[in-house]
Amino acid sequence: MTHDHDLVLRPTAAQTEAALNPPPGRIGGDLVVETLAGLGATTVFGLPGQHALGMFDALRRSDLRYVGLRVENNAGFAADAYGRITGEAAPLLLSTGPGALTSLAALQEAAAASAPVLAISSQIPTAGLGGGRHGYLHELPDQAASFRGVVKSVHTVRTQSQIPSAIAAAWQSALTAPHGPVWVEIPQDVLLAGTTLPVVTAVDATPEDLVPRPELTAVAADLLSKASRPAIIAGGGVVRADASGKLRLLAEKLNAPVVTTFGGKGAFPWEHPLSLRSWLEDRHTTDFLEDADVLLVVGSGLGELSSNYHTFKPRGRVVQIEADLGKLEANHPALGIHADARLALQALLETVCEREDRTAPERVRALLERVADRIASQDLTLEQEVLASVRRALPSGSPSFWDMTILAYWAWSAFDPGGANTMHSAQGAGGLGYGFPAALGAAVADPTRPVLAVSGDGGALYSIAELATARQYDLNVTWLIVDDGGYGILREYMTDAFGEATATATELTRPDYVALAEAFGVPALRTTPESLEEDLAKSLAAHGPSVVVLPAVLRMFAPTHLG
Numbered sequence: 001m002t003h004d005h006d007l008v009l010r011p012t013a014a015q016t017e018a019a020l021n022p023p024p025g026r027i028g029g030d031l032v033v034e035t036l037a038g039l040g041a042t043t044v045f046g047l048p049g050q051h052a053l054g055m056f057d058a059l060r061r062s063d064l065r066y067v068g069l070r071v072e073n074n075a076g077f078a079a080d081a082y083g084r085i086t087g088e089a090a091p092l093l094l095s096t097g098p099g100a101l102t103s104l105a106a107l108q109e110a111a112a113a114s115a116p117v118l119a120i121s122s123q124i125p126t127a128g129l130g131g132g133r134h135g136y137l138h139e140l141p142d143q144a145a146s147f148r149g150v151v152k153s154v155h156t157v158r159t160q161s162q163i164p165s166a167i168a169a170a171w172q173s174a175l176t177a178p179h180g181p182v183w184v185e186i187p188q189d190v191l192l193a194g195t196t197l198p199v200v201t202a203v204d205a206t207p208e209d210l211v212p213r214p215e216l217t218a219v220a221a222d223l224l225s226k227a228s229r230p231a232i233i234a235g236g237g238v239v240r241a242d243a244s245g246k247l248r249l250l251a252e253k254l255n256a257p258v259v260t261t262f263g264g265k266g267a268f269p270w271e272h273p274l275s276l277r278s279w280l281e282d283r284h285t286t287d288f289l290e291d292a293d294v295l296l297v298v299g300s301g302l303g304e305l306s307s308n309y310h311t312f313k314p315r316g317r318v319v320q321i322e323a324d325l326g327k328l329e330a331n332h333p334a335l336g337i338h339a340d341a342r343l344a345l346q347a348l349l350e351t352v353c354e355r356e357d358r359t360a361p362e363r364v365r366a367l368l369e370r371v372a373d374r375i376a377s378q379d380l381t382l383e384q385e386v387l388a389s390v391r392r393a394l395p396s397g398s399p400s401f402w403d404m405t406i407l408a409y410w411a412w413s414a415f416d417p418g419g420a421n422t423m424h425s426a427q428g429a430g431g432l433g434y435g436f437p438a439a440l441g442a443a444v445a446d447p448t449r450p451v452l453a454v455s456g457d458g459g460a461l462y463s464i465a466e467l468a469t470a471r472q473y474d475l476n477v478t479w480l481i482v483d484d485g486g487y488g489i490l491r492e493y494m495t496d497a498f499g500e501a502t503a504t505a506t507e508l509t510r511p512d513y514v515a516l517a518e519a520f521g522v523p524a525l526r527t528t529p530e531s532l533e534e535d536l537a538k539s540l541a542a543h544g545p546s547v548v549v550l551p552a553v554l555r556m557f558a559p560t561h562l563g
Contacts, residue, residue, distance in 0.1 A: 022199050026061075028191040029054030031163040032120060033062040034200035036091050038164075039171050041118075043444060045079040047072050049095020051122035051138060054191025056093070067444050067473060069437060070465035072099050076106025076117065077434050077463075078441030080181075081401060083116040084424055085445040087242070089174040089182075094121040096188070097138025100146075105431045107150050110181040112428025113263060114240050114324075116174040117181035119151070120167070126158060126187040144185060152180040158187065160195050168205040175207040177323040177340040179240055210323055212339035212347050220296070220319045220335055221351035227294035229316075230256040230355070231276075235306065236263030236428075237299020237323055243342035244268065244420040247298065250349050255357035256296070257364050259285060261306040262412040264299060265423040270416040273361040277368065279413050281308055283560035284370045288363075292316050297334070299341040301327030305412075305427060309561040321345070375414075375557055383410055383554050386529055390454070390480070391416055393536035398449045399424065399442050403435035405456030406488050406554045413557075433462025436479050440466060443475040450476045450540040457483040457510050464511075467520040470545035478539040478546045481513050484553045492556060517547040524549065 032055050036044065043065045048056045059066050069075040072094055079090035094100050100121045110117045123129065123143060124136040131141045140146070144154045153173040155166040163186065170182040224230050238247050238260075244267045251258045251274050258268040259276035268275055279285045286308045289295060293316040300306050301322060310331070318334035321344040328336040337344055375384070387410050394400060396418055402408035402425035417423035424442075426434035439453035455463075460481045470477055482488075486507040494501035517524035524547035527535040532550055539546040 022196060026195050027054050027058065028160045028163065028186070028193055028195055029056070029058035030061060031160055031195060031197065031200055032167065032186070032191070033058045033064055035164045035167045035203055037062060037064060038200050038203040039168065039205055040088070041091050043067060043082065044091040044093055045069065045075045045082065045441065046093030047075050047095070047099060049099045049122065051124065051188040052093060052095040052099070052191070054188070055120070055122070067469075069440070069469050071463070072102035073106045073433065074437035074463050074466050076103040076110070076119070077437040078444070079117045080106060080110040080113070080115040081424065081438035081441035082445045083110070083179070084113070084421065085399065085442050087116075089116040089118040089171050090441070092117055092119045094119060095138070096122045096124060096143065097140055100143060104146065104150060105429070107147070107181045109426055109429040109431060109434060111150055111152070113236060113424075114179040115181065116179040118167070118170055118174050118184070119181060120184045120186065122191060123156075123185045123187045125189040129158070129187065144183065147183045150181070151183045153182045155182070155184045157184065157190060160190055160193065160197060163190075164200050164203060168203045172205040172207055177207075177210045177241065178237065209343065210338070210340040212321070212337050212344040214347070216335065216337045217344060217347040218351060220337065221348050223294045223317055223319060223335070224254055224256070224296060224348070225353035225355060227254075227355070229292050230254050230294045230296065231289055231292035232256050232258040232296045232298065233261065233289065233300055233302070233306065234258055234264045234267040234298050235261040235300025237321075237341040238264055238267040239299075239421050241299065241340050241342035242420075243345050246342060246345040246349060248272070250345055250352065253349070253352060254355045255360045257288070257360055259289065261300050262425065262427045265412070265415075266417040266420040274364055276364055277413075279371045280306055281413055281559060281561070282371050282374070283308070284367055284374065286312050286560070288367050290315055294319065297321065298345065299323070302331045307331065311561045378557055380555060380557055382529060382552070383407075384414070386532060386550070386552065386554065387411060387414055389529070389533035390452070390536065393533045393540060394418070394452050395450060395540065397422065398451060398540070400452040400454065401425070401435045401439040401442060403453075403455040403459035404430060404432050404489070405454065405459055405482060406484075406492075406556055407454055407456075407482050409489065409556060410554075411454075432459040435459065436463045436477070437466050439477045439479070440470055440475050443477050444473070447476060450478060452540065453477055453479045455479065455481050456488055457481060457485065457513070458487040458508060460513065461510065464516065467517055467522050467545070467547075471521045474544050476543060476545070478536065478548060480536060481547065481549050482554065483510065483513065483549055483551045485510070488554065489556065513547060513549045522547055526551065
């Protein structure tokens with residue numbers, strides 16, 4: 001009798017020949033790129049450095065496409081977006097010490113957003129590992145320690161024979177729900193040394209399924225079937241699991257209104273009769289969700305932004321489906337189901353009873369009218385018109401990437417993303433500089449659609465060097481820069497809290513962005529709120545990178561969490 005665990009993959013004749021007679025001139029870096037190719041990678045991002053040259057030399061002998069950015073943090077943002085768009089683990093090649101550490105903010109965002117990034121860094125020579133003070137260039141006592149609190153898993157290689165297995169284990173970790181960034185580090189001498197090891201071919205690193213426990217989904221299905229006023233909060237876990245279709249079927253079967261978190265934009269159709277859209281920073285929405293007798297939370301930890309700054313206090317039963325075990329019941333008691341959103345929603349679809357409720361669409365319409373009335377009372381016509389112009393200019397299905405800027409804060413609540421996995425922002429970790437380099441990564445992932453990046457002038461300066469990257473690779477990204485002369489949201493926060501802002505901290509001397517973009521060979525123009533839609537649409541329709549600068553001071557709508 002043959003058992004599954006007795007099966008062994010037989011090498012082909014070509015694989016056997018390659019194993020017995022590996023080509024000359026290979027080094028440890030070849031084992032890295034061969035393993036990546038064997039796992040199915042086609043594209044890698046990164047920035048070379050002295051200790052990492054073994055990997056970059058090996059790229060010359062590989063079919064992998066290399067996309068190099070100008071700053072490691074931006075390379076990390078590009079890999080993050082590539083992972084979000086493709087669902088694949090995006091390799092990120094880095095050098096030791098300063099190069100590695102510069103990527104930390106990008107990896108934090110990838111961790112917060114569950115974006116699969118496979119970071120592979122060089123290390124000081126093997127003789128220096130262990131925390132001694134040997135004085136090697138870029139030496140840290142424990143480089144991996146800087147990443148353990150950020151990434152899902154850390155893998156340190158000490159010999160060439162460990163490279164394929166370490167990278168495969170990291171790949172599997174990155175793509176097992178919840179997705180996230182992982183860290184592999186390989187000493188310089190291991191990467192540079194010649195190798196006679198066989199060429200790495202197919203590598204098995206199939207992600208593990210995170211299956212819900214059936215007794216828990218049975219209880220959840222019973223609660224939802226018998227609920228009088230069920231509601232659903234859909235988070236980023238729904239988008240990452242490609243489960244928006246199953247969410248819609250479940251909501252329609254239950255007649256349950258759905259609100260999406262800012263990380264879950266597009267998880268539910270914006271114009272659906274059961275769509276509460278994304279107005280989570282709104283007391284009317286908070287009240288509506290608190291009134292649900294059974295609240296299904298899928299793929300969200302109900303963190304600060306998703307809970308209207310922790311003012312949300314549910315009065316009914318909460319059922320929480322979450323792949324990240326640390327987020328399960330982290331903020332509210334619930335029937336906690338540790339599972340991938342797609343598998344859990346499928347289990348509920350198969351077990352819930354259809355629920356009649358003709359009042360649900362009317363209750364949704366009434367709520368959205370109250371939200372609209374609240375915004376209309378604040379004289380924010382400019383902001384709404386700018387956001388509407390962006391939506392009309394952006395082609396259907398095209399992705400958008402938003403930096404931490406006032407227009408993005410509006411978009412979290414008020415922007416129709418146009419579909420699942422199309423709107424992305426840095427709201428997970430909240431760092432500046434995400435929008436443009438992330439958009440470049442998305443354009444690499446899918447060159448058939450134009451990509452929109454949105455930044456303020458403050459955030460734009462974090463990634464201005466990547467105009468060279470956009471031009472070098474001729475990427476279809478249009479960068480909208482809203483220039484208000486400073487860190488606009490911080491100016492507003494300080495004014496609200498203290499009566500005035502510290503001008504030396506919030507006001508910025510900035511370049512002529514149009515002239516600067518043109519210096520990189522990137523077409524650019526200055527627009528107005530009235531001509532924004534036309535100018536943005538033309539830029540998005542043109543091939544290659546472009547910049548549109550909108551001088552405008554935008555304001556935020558009033559918060560509702562401050563009482």
